[in-house]
Amino acid sequence: MYLRLKDNDTIAAIATPLGEGGISVIRISGAAAFDVADRVFVGKGSLSESPSHSAHFGRAVDASGKYVDEVVAVTFRAPNSYTCENVVELSCHGGYLVTQKLLQVILDAGARAAEPGEFTKRAFLNGRLDLSQAEAVADLIHSQSEAAYRSSMRQLSGDLSREIKAIRDELLNLASLLELELDFSEEDVVFANRIALDDRMSDAVAALEKLLLTYEVGRVYREGVRVTIAGKPNAGKSSLLNSILGEGRAIVSDKPGTTRDTITESISIGGVLFRFTDTAGLRETADEIEREGVERAEKEAEKGDVVLLVADYGEKYYNGTIAEYARLSDICAKVGVKFVRVWNKIDLYPAEAPRIAAEGREFYVSALKGDGIDFLKNGLKELALGKEVNESTVVVTNSRHRDALARSKRSLGLALDTLRSRKSGEFVALDLRAGLNALGEITGEITTDDVLNNIFSKFCIGK
């Protein structure tokens, strides 16, 4: 259970990015927000006597009455505000100095400088958001891809919370049934049918499993996908990068060894951020080239999520090179990096058409002509997300949630074992409760101050 270490301070912070802009907003929250604002704000009337959700033009002044800036004050009365407390937002001219000065005046008038995430923390403590929703606020702010944006919006609107709650409610019912039996243990009654219990607990485990499986997708949404483009000199790696990006980013030439340093470029494919790294070309003699190429690709491979091995389509029918690539493929398999072959330059082999083969692990393209590049992009997206994920899938994006789900699933597994070994319901209930508690951590029904501080310290000040 968390300690409600809630203070009664009225807090203030600049809520907009520091720097020059049209306006800046300073947010004041707490029981005394209106009093503090009134000490600073000079307008037609006092803010304390104004209704909630009203805007007022006026001047901000310091304690000695000196004019600081023109401002607009917007009022929100508890509980109808972001924090559920009294809130006043002052918009001033968006300059670095003027904003700092106004904040100082507000602090002098009795507010305390807010800590990172403190507004959102209060929203959580006051029950306006659950913990997973509060975390979604931070994720939303940090989203850099369309998909990350969408999944954090979904989490913010409570989709994940609802799924968790449904599982929790079911487990609570089961735990209560078992615990009811204990109360009547003298009479030796059985309320909970063991077969039905087994079924319902198994269903809960399956639901948790399904959520856990979405974590990989969640990570892809949040962090994007790192793709290493590897292959022999002149295979067309840089050409492929350019073709995927739709621009001439990397230098291409018919001289082997054109790319010297690795180049990384990002592009969004279907809302997912992909980071492609084009690796350097390699040196002379055939053996050395092969050895170095493989070694280099191996090193890069371990850093990424996907390796695109680019090769001239003609190689498919030439000598020993394929075995060398098999080695790279084995290494990828060992470190969990997805391995994809791209047969390039199919325009030189008129019989070949752009296509996807081997369950999306082999592509036939012409980087030069752009043939098959859309297949490749789409295939990469499917490889990263899985085919069954769509817009409405609830996705677990947060490692804290993943850990709690995994612990919950483990406890339920134990509960099932205990149930099946026909031990007393008491022991089953114990494990069920542990599973329930783990789920409660996700939404914040059960949490510690350390966890809370850790979560909110990652927010920016003013949020």
Ligand SMILES: Nc1nc2c(ncn2[C@@H]2O[C@H](COP(=O)(O)OP(=O)(O)OP(=O)(O)O)[C@@H](O)[C@H]2O)c(=O)[nH]1
């Ligand atoms: N016909 C044809 N030529 C291609 C294709 N892709 C690349 N090339 C040509 O192959 C040559 C090498 O292309 P690059 O993209 O520089 O190859 P690379 O793998 O980056 O080479 P290094 O950086 O030297 O390792 C250039 O002359 C390209 O125009 C293709 O699909 N078809």
Ligand SMILES: [Mg+2]
């Ligand atoms: Mg190159």
